[in-house]
Amino acid sequence: MMAFTIAGRELRSLFISPLAWSILAVVQLILAYMFLTQLDLFMALQSRLLGVEGAPGVTEIIAAPLLGNAAVVLLLVVPMLTMRLVSEERRAQTLSLLFSAPLSMSEIVLGKFLGVMGFLLIMVLMIVLMPLSLLVGGSLDLGMLLAGVLGLVLLLASFAALGLFMSTLTEQPTIAAVSSFGVLLLLWIIDWAGGNDASQVSELFAYLSLLRHFESLLKGVFDSADVIYYLLFVTLFLVMSIRRLDADRLQH
Amino acid sequence: MTSENILVQVDQLSRFFGPLRALDEISFEVKKGEVLGFLGPNGAGKSTTMRVLSGNLAPSAGRVRICGIDLLDQPKQAKALLGYLPDQPPLYRELTVDEYLRYCARLNRIPAPQRKNALDVAKQRCGLTAVGRRLIGNLSKGYRQRVGIAQAIIHSPAVVILDEPTVGLDPIQIREIRNLISELRDEHSVILSTHILPEVQTVCDRVQIINKGQLVLSDSIAGLQQRMRGESLWLTLRQPPETAALEQVVGEGRVESLGDGHFRIHAEQLEQQAERLVIEAVANGWGLSEIRPERMNLEQIFVDITSSEHGVGAERVVS
Numbered sequence: 001m002m003a004f005t006i007a008g009r010e011l012r013s014l015f016i017s018p019l020a021w022s023i024l025a026v027v028q029l030i031l032a033y034m035f036l037t038q039l040d041l042f043m044a045l046q047s048r049l050l051g052v053e054g055a056p057g058v059t060e061i062i063a064a065p066l067l068g069n070a071a072v073v074l075l076l077v078v079p080m081l082t083m084r085l086v087s088e089e090r091r092a093q094t095l096s097l098l099f100s101a102p103l104s105m106s107e108i109v110l111g112k113f114l115g116v117m118g119f120l121l122i123m124v125l126m127i128v129l130m131p132l133s134l135l136v137g138g139s140l141d142l143g144m145l146l147a148g149v150l151g152l153v154l155l156l157a158s159f160a161a162l163g164l165f166m167s168t169l170t171e172q173p174t175i176a177a178v179s180s181f182g183v184l185l186l187l188w189i190i191d192w193a194g195g196n197d198a199s200q201v202s203e204l205f206a207y208l209s210l211l212r213h214f215e216s217l218l219k220g221v222f223d224s225a226d227v228i229y230y231l232l233f234v235t236l237f238l239v240m241s242i243r244r245l246d247a248d249r250l251q252h
Numbered sequence: 253m254t255s256e257n258i259l260v261q262v263d264q265l266s267r268f269f270g271p272l273r274a275l276d277e278i279s280f281e282v283k284k285g286e287v288l289g290f291l292g293p294n295g296a297g298k299s300t301t302m303r304v305l306s307g308n309l310a311p312s313a314g315r316v317r318i319c320g321i322d323l324l325d326q327p328k329q330a331k332a333l334l335g336y337l338p339d340q341p342p343l344y345r346e347l348t349v350d351e352y353l354r355y356c357a358r359l360n361r362i363p364a365p366q367r368k369n370a371l372d373v374a375k376q377r378c379g380l381t382a383v384g385r386r387l388i389g390n391l392s393k394g395y396r397q398r399v400g401i402a403q404a405i406i407h408s409p410a411v412v413i414l415d416e417p418t419v420g421l422d423p424i425q426i427r428e429i430r431n432l433i434s435e436l437r438d439e440h441s442v443i444l445s446t447h448i449l450p451e452v453q454t455v456c457d458r459v460q461i462i463n464k465g466q467l468v469l470s471d472s473i474a475g476l477q478q479r480m481r482g483e484s485l486w487l488t489l490r491q492p493p494e495t496a497a498l499e500q501v502v503g504e505g506r507v508e509s510l511g512d513g514h515f516r517i518h519a520e521q522l523e524q525q526a527e528r529l530v531i532e533a534v535a536n537g538w539g540l541s542e543i544r545p546e547r548m549n550l551e552q553i554f555v556d557i558t559s560s561e562h563g564v565g566a567e568r569v570v571s
Contacts, residue, residue: 005358016346097342100306101359102332249310
């Protein structure tokens with residue numbers, strides 16, 4: 001599968017530059033700090049929670065907020081990873097290497113997407129190791145954690161697909177980064193509109209929100225509608241990227 | 253010539269950029285083992301043609317067939333038979349030469365067992381064996397250009413398309429690249445674009461001149477040289493006689509005195525004229541110091557071909 005060849009090079013190039021390492025380090029540091037504060041909170045609450053019926057457990061107090069925070073931090077980080085995917089190649093005129101090789105556009109786009117996803121999966125793995133370390137001294141609700149991790153991965157896939165599409169639109173990586181960040185943030189908060197009245201419009205906005213679907217997964221509620229939302233989101237932007245790259249060769 | 257021997261077939265190719273007509277119904281063929289030179293001034297449509305042929309740009313109209321496979325209908329199969337070096341070599345500066353070429357080998361679907369061999373052959377042919385482990389970003393421009401060529405030939409494609417491969421190289425590197433192109437001829441067809449005339453003369457079998465998106469000349473190298481041979485002689489004498497005396501020697505032709513002992517002689521049958529002039533000069537002690545046929549340069553040929561009414565085959569206008 002040629003997409004994996006391209007993905008391999010993307011990943012390699014990321015790790016050759018200091019960018020990937022510094023992003024991994026900074027994200028890990030910030031999330032570790034958040035993890036520790038949550039842990040502190042749990043320790044303080046632990047004695048009081050003991051007697052309460054149906055009180056939130058370790059997973060709810062530590063893991064779910066950690067994953068939620070990770071989503072916000074990565075909302076800032078993913079555009080920086082995806083911005084160069086196509087725009088940098090377009091600027092350095094290396095895109096013609098891919099265009100003149102026996103590859104289809106979908107393989108190119110899929111390869112780029114998988115490359116970034118590979119990096120993001122490494123990052124998610126590093127993040128999940130933190131709550132998993134609690135297994136040494138206690139037990140976790142693994143099902144809930146898994147749902148949360150699945151939510152995070154799907155969310156990041158959506159970020160990456162949108163970032164990739166923005167990168168195909170421009171020659172300037174910074175423009176790609178700013179616009180992906182803008183659109184992602186807008187989609188994040190779009191459910192604020194008409195938050196109180198239950199009109200059709202606000203329902204639509206709530207449905208569009210990236211955050212809404214993530215929240216239910218974080219609570220451990222696995223609804224196939226949420227998963228399908230993310231899959232549709234990813235597919236939409238990947239297909240649009242393919243169309244956009246195809247248009248490069250066509251009539252201007 | 254059987255059809256199997258025609259590797260590239262371009263039929264009525266047009267390409268518009270908005271209202272601008274970059275290519276206007278270009279048709280040509282490239283045979284096996286042939287080096288075709290594309291000549292043209294800047295903005296004539298050379299690079300556009302190369303980009304269309306390599307599948308980087310879709311034509312507005314017309315067809316391109318590589319070994320009989322349509323580039324638009326079956327792009328993957330057709331592109332597997334192509335190697336392309338754009339005017340800017342598509343290099344990843346952060347990779348080493350080996351890493352980069354290995355990646356190109358993979359992209360071109362060379363099976364894993366043959367990859368190493370393909371890599372070694374391409375490196376050896378392009379003189380890159382010594383720099384395999386260096387970062388592309390640290391290489392000189394000449395070496396980068398070679399990496400670009402290595403990338404284009406690594407999968408031994410039937411057709412190699414090189415867009416201005418010698419731009420920005422020093423004379424020694426240019427000679428090496430030309431030698432390389434001559435070697436490629438044995439196994440591949442090569443399409444080469446350039447605006448340097450000597451390059452065409454040394455490496456190409458056939459030349460096509462393109463101007464304003466139209467093919468204005470398609471000729472063999474011998475044919476081009478025929479066209480380049482001007483219709484005047486340059487003559488320098490240390491003790492020049494009266495112009496009238498020269499005119500007498502030349503007979504039908506016209507003598508243009510440029511002062512300082514320099515003359516330009518316009519005449520039919522230049523060889524005979526030259527011979528007669530040398531004999532007369534020696535006999536009369538004119539002190540012949542220089543006599544040569546005046547050649548037109550590429551620029552003049554362009555002006556010539558493009559200013560004549562129909563281009564190909566039209567009579568040349570002597571200034």
